[in-house]
Amino acid sequence: MAIAKAERLMNLALCLLGARRPLTKRELRQSIEAYVEAFGQGEHEESFNRMFERDKDDLRELGLVIDTVENLDGEVAYVARRDSNRLPPITLDAAEATALGLAARVWQQARLASAASGALQKLHAAGGMPGVTVPEQRTEGRLSTLEPHIPAREAAFEPLMLACRDRRLVVFEYRKSNAARSERRQVEPWTLECWRGHWYLAGWDRDRKAERVFRLSRITSAVRSRAGAFTAPVPDQVTVRETVERWAGESATATARIKLRSGAGYPLRARALSVCERGDGWDELEIPYGHGLDAWLVEFGPDVIVLGPDELRADVVDRLRAVAQG
Numbered sequence: 001m002a003i004a005k006a007e008r009l010m011n012l013a014l015c016l017l018g019a020r021r022p023l024t025k026r027e028l029r030q031s032i033e034a035y036v037e038a039f040g041q042g043e044h045e046e047s048f049n050r051m052f053e054r055d056k057d058d059l060r061e062l063g064l065v066i067d068t069v070e071n072l073d074g075e076v077a078y079v080a081r082r083d084s085n086r087l088p089p090i091t092l093d094a095a096e097a098t099a100l101g102l103a104a105r106v107w108q109q110a111r112l113a114s115a116a117s118g119a120l121q122k123l124h125a126a127g128g129m130p131g132v133t134v135p136e137q138r139t140e141g142r143l144s145t146l147e148p149h150i151p152a153r154e155a156a157f158e159p160l161m162l163a164c165r166d167r168r169l170v171v172f173e174y175r176k177s178n179a180a181r182s183e184r185r186q187v188e189p190w191t192l193e194c195w196r197g198h199w200y201l202a203g204w205d206r207d208r209k210a211e212r213v214f215r216l217s218r219i220t221s222a223v224r225s226r227a228g229a230f231t232a233p234v235p236d237q238v239t240v241r242e243t244v245e246r247w248a249g250e251s252a253t254a255t256a257r258i259k260l261r262s263g264a265g266y267p268l269r270a271r272a273l274s275v276c277e278r279g280d281g282w283d284e285l286e287i288p289y290g291h292g293l294d295a296w297l298v299e300f301g302p303d304v305i306v307l308g309p310d311e312l313r314a315d316v317v318d319r320l321r322a323v324a325q326g
Contacts, residue, residue, distance in 0.1 A: 008034040012055055013064055017085065022069045022077030025052060154216040157192070159223040160201050164189045169206075169228055173221035174214055180325045182220045187212070188230045193244040200244050204232040213244055256289035257307040264303040294319055 011032050016023070029035045029048060039048040056078070060066055065084040071077040092100065156172065163170045170189055173182040188204040198215055205212040211232075235243075259282045260268055269275060272285040284307070287293075294315035297304050306313040 004034070008032065009055055009058055009062075013059055013080065016059075016064075016066060016078060016080035017082060019079060022067075022071055022079040024071065024075050024077045025049075028052070028078070154199060154219070156201075156216045156219040156223045157199060159225065160189055160216070161192055163223070163225050164191055164201075166225075167230060167234075169226040169230075170203075170223050171226060172219050172223045175218050175220050176322075180322055185212075185214070186226075187214070188232060188234075190234050192216075195244060202244050204230070206231065211243060254289040254309070255286050256293065256309060256312050258285050258287060258297065259283070259305040259307060260285050260300075261303040265300050268297075268300065268304070298323070 011034060012028065015028060015031055023031070029039070029052070035048060035052075038044075038051070056066060064080055066078055066080050067084070069077055069079060160170065162168075168189075169186060171184065171186050174185045175182040186206040187201070188206065189201055190203045191201075193200050193202060198217065201214045201216060203212065203214075204210075255273060258268070259278075262277075262281050262283055268285060268287060272287050274286045276284040278284055282305075289309070289312060294312055297306065297312075297316050298319045306316050
């Protein structure tokens with residue numbers, strides 16, 4: 001259904017842009033195959049009128065300028081003049097072009113990869129990226145030097161990305177890291193953020209009536225979208241990013257002490273405030289402690305032992321028990 005509508009809108013736009021004179025509704029109905037197939041030549045006039053008005057409104061919402069005029073016979077006609085619908089030349093400076101190139105390289109594993117690459121090729125061919133080389137595609141499974149690479153392997157990524165764009169409620173099953181079973185969640189999605197190689201969804205949890213952050217790898221079911229307006233205001237992008245960082249553990253409010261096996265856990269060592277070699281195959285670290293640290297420590301398995309504080313140690317133990325229970 002979505003593909004058929006997109007094709008119909010495209011044909012209507014091309015017909016309006018390609019016509020040498022304004023076309024009446026009757027002429028457009030006879031010229032566009034989708035209208036002929038759906039309504040014939042003169043039947044279902046009311047149904048056709050409703051569809052045509054919706055299609056015209058959709059094209060205008062997409063940015064097509066459609067003028068309504070009166071033809072020589074006094075009939076209402078429509079035209080999309082090319083000079084009114086031609087975009088101004090796009091010229092990017094070196095910094096902007098480089099940022100676009102790096103952004104396109106991020107989506108190596110998402111369905112946006114081909115679209116992003118094609119857009120860069122068109123900009124380059126049109127002269128909009130002077131002096132900037134278009135990023136090459138991945139070759140023989142290798143990535144170029146210093147190429148940003150944010151994987152998007154989770155099946156939930158694409159439907160959530162579309163739901164964030166379209167502002168549509170989503171429903172899915174979610175298993176918290178310290179829970180043995182999944183729970184149904186109804187979420188008004190705000191945005192997707194990547195932090196430490198993991199994707200997170202930030203949004204409004206309708207059942208809990210509060211903002212929540214969900215790690216995509218813990219979504220255990222298909223993501224289904226639902227119609228209906230949002231019930232909570234959507235905050236600005238900066239606020240949402242701060243929320244994700246806080247829930248994922250970026251914002252530290254205290255410190256914690258851990259034992260870390262020698263030669264292991266480089267990411268923890270990089271964030272450590274102090275490191276003390278114990279000489280028994282373990283090192284003692286003082287690290288920033290904030291929301292989400294327990295989930296991060298669990299990922300290092302037997303290479304980490306929490307010394308304090310007690311609540312962090314208890315949270316890590318609960319998470320490990322949940323993992324053991326499957």
